[in-house]
Amino acid sequence: MLVKWIVALGVAALLAGALAAYYWFGLAAGAIEHFAAEPRGISLALLGCAVLTTLHVSTRWLRWHYLLRRFTHSVAVRNSWRFYLATVPLLLTPFGLGELLRVVYLRKVSSVRTGQLVAVWVAERTLDLLSLLVFWSIESGSAALAGSTAGLLLGALVAARFIGPSWKRSLGLAWSLTFVSLMTWGLLILALHVSSSFLTEGVTLSRSAHAFAGGTATGGLSGIPLGGGVASSVIIIQLAESGVAEGQAVVVAAVFRIGTVWFAMGIGVVSLLVWREELRTTMRRQQKHFDELAEEYGSLIPEHVKGRLLQRKTGAMVDSLQRQKIGPGARGLDVGCGQGPYAVELARSGFCMTGIDDSAGQVEKARLQSEGITPAIAFATGSATELLFEDASFDFAYAINVLHHVPGAEARQKVLSEIFRVLKPGGVFFLHEMNTFNPLFAFYMGYVFPMLRKIDDGTEEWILPSELPPIEGQSWSEQIEYFTFLPEFIPPWLLRRFTALERFLETSRLRRYSAHFMATAVKRGP
Numbered sequence: 001m002l003v004k005w006i007v008a009l010g011v012a013a014l015l016a017g018a019l020a021a022y023y024w025f026g027l028a029a030g031a032i033e034h035f036a037a038e039p040r041g042i043s044l045a046l047l048g049c050a051v052l053t054t055l056h057v058s059t060r061w062l063r064w065h066y067l068l069r070r071f072t073h074s075v076a077v078r079n080s081w082r083f084y085l086a087t088v089p090l091l092l093t094p095f096g097l098g099e100l101l102r103v104v105y106l107r108k109v110s111s112v113r114t115g116q117l118v119a120v121w122v123a124e125r126t127l128d129l130l131s132l133l134v135f136w137s138i139e140s141g142s143a144a145l146a147g148s149t150a151g152l153l154l155g156a157l158v159a160a161r162f163i164g165p166s167w168k169r170s171l172g173l174a175w176s177l178t179f180v181s182l183m184t185w186g187l188l189i190l191a192l193h194v195s196s197s198f199l200t201e202g203v204t205l206s207r208s209a210h211a212f213a214g215g216t217a218t219g220g221l222s223g224i225p226l227g228g229g230v231a232s233s234v235i236i237i238q239l240a241e242s243g244v245a246e247g248q249a250v251v252v253a254a255v256f257r258i259g260t261v262w263f264a265m266g267i268g269v270v271s272l273l274v275w276r277e278e279l280r281t282t283m284r285r286q287q288k289h290f291d292e293l294a295e296e297y298g299s300l301i302p303e304h305v306k307g308r309l310l311q312r313k314t315g316a317m318v319d320s321l322q323r324q325k326i327g328p329g330a331r332g333l334d335v336g337c338g339q340g341p342y343a344v345e346l347a348r349s350g351f352c353m354t355g356i357d358d359s360a361g362q363v364e365k366a367r368l369q370s371e372g373i374t375p376a377i378a379f380a381t382g383s384a385t386e387l388l389f390e391d392a393s394f395d396f397a398y399a400i401n402v403l404h405h406v407p408g409a410e411a412r413q414k415v416l417s418e419i420f421r422v423l424k425p426g427g428v429f430f431l432h433e434m435n436t437f438n439p440l441f442a443f444y445m446g447y448v449f450p451m452l453r454k455i456d457d458g459t460e461e462w463i464l465p466s467e468l469p470p471i472e473g474q475s476w477s478e479q480i481e482y483f484t485f486l487p488e489f490i491p492p493w494l495l496r497r498f499t500a501l502e503r504f505l506e507t508s509r510l511r512r513y514s515a516h517f518m519a520t521a522v523k524r525g526p
Contacts, residue, residue: 049259
């Protein structure tokens with residue numbers, strides 16, 4: 001019965017859209033002939049709409065992925081981006097309910113549940129409607145605008161609290177959701193204004209906002225897929241009321257809809273065709289992320305950046321070990337050693353190193369790169385939650401950019417417990433992590449870096465220096481070392497010029513905004 005209702009509504013929407021198009025284009029015959037003879041304005045309007053629509057779809061994905069991460073960190077950013085674009089055509093359903101079909105895919109690649117995805121969808125649609133109300137009220141006076149804006153903020157706070165962990169964090173999330181929602185729809189308002197600017201005169205930006213918001217909200221509430229002929233009709237009427245000739249208003253609305261709505265549908269269809277195999281593979285993939293990267297891992301970060309971080313991190317650990325009276329000859333454990341560069345560097349300094357990683361491909365690379373190093377380094381494949389070593393085997397241990405890959409507080413606690421089990425009394429543990437205290441750097445590492453590099457995939461659970469994971473029976477040192485401010489994409493010639501500034505920042509009050517930090521804990525005696 002439901003399928004029949006959906007089909008019937010879809011057919012009715014097509015008929016309504018066809019009739020509306022026939023009516024409006026019948027009135028606009030003269031204007032169409034005029035613009036057909038002078039296609040430059042239409043071409044520029046379509047180009048502007050296409051660019052702004054691409055940004056619109058990108059910000060919609062950003063909000064969707066951001067909300068989805070309230071429930072799960074297991075959806076990689078690259079996969080999320082491809083999947084979202086490929087499912088944009090699901091909007092071609094009554095009330096856009098087809099978007100809920102995303103749960104079929106997400107249930108296979110993540111821990112997200114049906115109810116959680118529905119909550120994300122409801123939050124998105126609520127924020128969309130409230131954002132459109134804000135833009136629609138721009139021409140209705142300051143009181144209406146203030147009231148609708150307050151309503152949007154309240155709606156964002158309720159949505160954030162429903163999805164977020166606490167009221168305190170929900171407040172920050174609400175501001176983010178409000179900003180992104182307004183920006184998302186503001187891009188399409190700008191697209192309508194661009195269209196009217198190239199094709200007619202006298203339409204203000206506020207009138208474009210009023211016309212777009214009214215048309216989009218009315219079309220959405222009608223339940224007709226993509227608003228059918230409803231959204232376009234409202235936009236045409238609103239533009240005509242602002243003094244635009246009816247025929248020109250029809251052309252503006254048609255160009256706008258083609259360059260936005262139907263261009264977005266085209267993005268979705270092309271994305272599905274291009275990435276269908278990758279999406280299908282993701283649904284059945286079992287290989288570990290770092291096993292997949294074993295061959296190309298070494299080339300993903302520029303050599304001058306790797307060398308700089310290698311020296312800074314090993315230097316910080318050696319200095320700390322010297323203060324603890326732990327010198328060359330001591331046994332060290334590299335937890336999550338990857339291809340072993342830090343273990344190799346410390347072995348060159350005289351330490352007896354052992355590395356362990358759960359990726360067999362990475363361990364094999366580490367063995368090859370450590371050939372000829374004295375003292376010899378032992379590498380093993382194994383899990384950090386069940387270390388393959390006897391109690392009190394090592395004088396020090398470290399985990400460099402490892403713990404944020406361990407999902408969940410319980411698993412991280414298990415890793416830390418194992419590390420301290422194999423440490424001798426008085427042994428030192430160094431935790432090296434990315435410092436996402438800076439919200440801009442957190443955004444970069446969570447959304448941009450996974451797109452640029454394959455090392456991280458956006459599923460990481462970052463650890464803040466102010467919120468270090470507890471260690472049963474142990475405690476962290478109050479001294480946190482902060483270092484490096486320069487991004488990994490900075491060229492070597494520019495890196496040298498900013499080194500002095502970076503060293504100054506590392507010792508200033510701004511040091512907590514650094515890109516990396518090292519926390520230290522010393523194992524208590526029996």
